Amino acid sequence: METTLRAAWFGASFHLSILGAALAACRPLDEPTTEEPGATPQQVQLAYRDYYDMAFSPGGAMASSQLSRGTLFVPMRQPDTHELRLGLDGSPLRYTCGVTFISPRKAITAAHCVDDINVWDPPHQPLEVQMYDPMVEADVKWEATANSLAGTFPRYRRTPLGPGYSTTSYQCRVVSRCGNAYGTYNCPGNFPRADTALLDCGPASPGCRYDYLSVADHEGVGVPVSMAWAHEVYAIPDDRRSDLWQHYTLYANYDPVQNYHYYPANQLLPLVSKPWSDPPRPTVSLGVTLVGTDARLTELHGCHGSSGSGITQLNAGLGTQELLGPVATWDKWVFTAHDYDFLCEDPDRTARKPGDGGLGYARLAVTQKLAEGRSTTDVCGTEEPGLFPNPLLWLTHDIWILRKGMVGRQAFPKRWPCTDTTCTAWERLRIVNEPLVPVARGETVTLPPANVVAGMTYRVSVRIRSLEGTPPLITLALGNQTLLRGVRPVVHAAEAAGLVGIAFKATRGGSQTLQISAAQGSGAFAVTEITTVADPLANGFEYRSQRVGMGIVEPGTRTPVPATWTRMGSSGFAARVKGGQRFLVTRQAFIRGRTWRVEFDTSRDVTGATCGFITSDNRELRMRCNSVSRHILAHFNLGDAQPVAFFVDLPKGQPDLALDNLRLETR
Structure with a gap:
């Protein structure tokens, strides 16, 4: 392990040591420390912030990568006895x-x-995997912790991170390990030079609460890449004779016993890679290594501990991040210039610039192979009473659930973001794309079974794209209850897909399936954006499926990006809106010809905010939405209009606002 870590991470004298994507560390037992009399305050060295940003509130293009990222703790063992290795x-x-x-x-x-x-x-x-909950940076107080590290190794003193630091731990096991150098175990293919492993975290299913990524279909040279990772952050004085330098910045003789990074007191912070600033451009993928580990190099930077972090690329057609592979290791002589004994890469020593090789990831083919063979036990279950297991079925990830042996999927005909003149209101406002699932004449697509509450009102909608000249005729059924029969989707001018939707009361309870089928006389069609919502229940955003279709529109723009998530009170997830932004809600099975009762909680009382609906003909029906006792309640009568989105506008200049427990109920 020590040798491979040396090979993986090129040295660095990070005065601000950002220790790479590893485990969300255990909550420390140390007490807060006070500064020693006469000590010179240490200043955080911001030079290395060119490599990363703090990612306390996941949002935007990297939101899914940040939420899918976790940290794995692996206790060190003695080679022969497997006894724990002690500091x-x-x-x-x-x-x-x-x-x-x-x-x-x-x-x-x-x-x-x-x-x-x-x-x-x-x-x-069993191994611990720790996931990062959304946090409020001011409540984490990471800079105070960064500056507090003092004392004599190994009994350093430090101020723990603030009460806003929040993580959740899961027990996971290695189910596959590929690579002869690390002990191939249950690997589904012949990959002797691989450096990739697969964990199973059991029925707790962290991906349902946080997020999970699709695996990329292809890789190449010059592709923009990113990395969500994690590390503790400390300010280390420049004096190379100091105790902190010798036992933190310096990875002395590659011995973890001598370096504080490997001791259990550290708390790791969620980080995300940054693009180049001079010249401004993304970090990109480079060539492959020809010796040692089968890896593709990139321009990304990191530290000991970045190992295993996912390097991702943007799927331009879908607008989502997808996984290429984990940060890997390779023989030390691949880049001898980087092979010296510092804990992190050092931009001063390595003179890093665009085009230089940095971190590499284990090749995509291995990741793809390990991702195969999913089972029906690896799905998101019912998270709240009365909700379907996938109330928003995100076909980007879950397309395999719908039908075994399917012929494939089709790309949505308009790229995301949709900005040309032919984009309709729905196409312009949707948050990323989903693929289309083809349905031939006489076929049925069946969702996984879900627990239904008898007498509860549900809304269901499906986007339908015709695949031939004969128009599609859609039948929807919930178990034995027919909801719609032979209905033609409503398509507004220039829309690439029509809408079928209905609000209904379930006549029977228990486990039932929703079926989407081609009625007699129907032409072939494809389905996308399958949405089911329990009408009277509030959306607390606590699960991945509840956050699909939520976005932010920045001032002066028209295209939404994935929403930003923060904490509010005891809630783990709440939407964060800055002054001047619009919070946009799509994918809620909006039914035409209904009145709507809207309510949600706010982090503070707010005046001057507006909220409303955007309709398929691009109208905005809005009203003042001032909160009373941190709660907003509004009623909308949309007549015969077809809503495509709900929005909340926060006036420019107002402080950040958090929104939670959103209820969109029809009448």
Whole structure:
């Protein structure tokens, strides 16, 4: 493990040491420390912030990558006895590595993070994976912690992060490990030079609460890449004779016992890579290594601990991030210029610039192979009474659930974002694209069974695109209850797909399936944006499926980006809106010809805000939405209009506002 870590991470003298994407560290037992009399305050060295941003509130193009990212703790073991390896203070040492969820239960990491020394008995060695909850940066107080590290190794003193620091831990096991150097285990293919492993986190399914990524279909040279990762952050003085330099910045003789990074007291912070600033452009992928690990290099930067973190690319057709592979290791002589004993890459020593090789990821073919073979146990279950297991079925990830042996999927005909003159209101406002699932004449698409509450009102909608000259005729059924029969989708001028939707009361309770079928005489069609909502229930945004279709429109723009998530009170997820922004809500099974009762909670009382609906003919029906006791209630009569989105506008200049527990109820 030590040798491979040396090979993986080029050195660095990070005065501000950002220790790479590893584990969300255990909550420390240390007490807050006070500054020693006469000590010179340490200043955080911001030079290295060119490499990363703090990512306390996931949002925008990288939201899904940030939410899918976790940290794996791997206790260090002795090679022969597998006994725990202890630090100089008697504490058990641990490696930290990044993981990326690719399904509700499964996550990808690097094989060298879970090699056959430290994980010698995979079925019987549970490992901790820690996920990062949205946080409010001011409540985390990371700079105070960064500046507080003091004392003598290994008994350093530090101020723990503030009460706003929040993580959730899961027990996971290694189910596959590919790469001869790390002890191939249950690998589904012949990949001797691989460095990739698959974890299973069981029925707790972290991906359902946070998020999970699809695996990319292809990789190449010059493709923009990003990385969500994690690390502790400390301010280390420049004096190379100091105790902190010798036992933190300097990775002395590649011995974890001598470096504070591997001790359990550290708390890791969620980070995300930054693009180049001079000249301004994305970091991109480069060539492949010809020796050692089969890896593709990139221009990304990192530290010991970045191992296993997911390197992603943007799927331009869908508008979503997709996983390429985990940060890998390779033979040390691939880049001898970077092979010196610092904990992190150092831009001063390595003179890094666009075009230079940095971190590399284990090749996509291995990630793709490990992602195969999903089962019906690897799906999101019912999270609240009365909701379908996928109240918003996100076909980008879940297309395999609908039908076995399907002929494939089709790309949506208009790219995201939809900005040309032919874009309708719905196409312009949707938050990323979903693929189309083809349905031939006489076929039926069946959603997974869900617990239905008898007498509860539900809304269901499906977007339908005709695939031939004969118009589609759609039948919807819930178990034995027919909801619609032989209905032609409503298509507004220039729309690429029509809408079928209905509000109904369930006549029977229990486990039932929703079926979408071609009625007699129907032409072939494709379905997308399948949405089911329990009408009277509030959306607390606590699960991935509840956050689909939520976005932010920045001032002066028309195209939404994925929403930003924060905390509010005891709620783990709330939408964050800045002054001048519009919070946009789509994918709520909007039914035409209805009145709407809208209510939601706010983090503070607000005046001057407006909210309303955008209709398919591009009208905005709005009203003042001032909160009373941090709660907003409004009623809208839309007549025969077809809504495509609900919005909340926060006036420019107002402080940030958090929104939660959104209820859109029809009458």
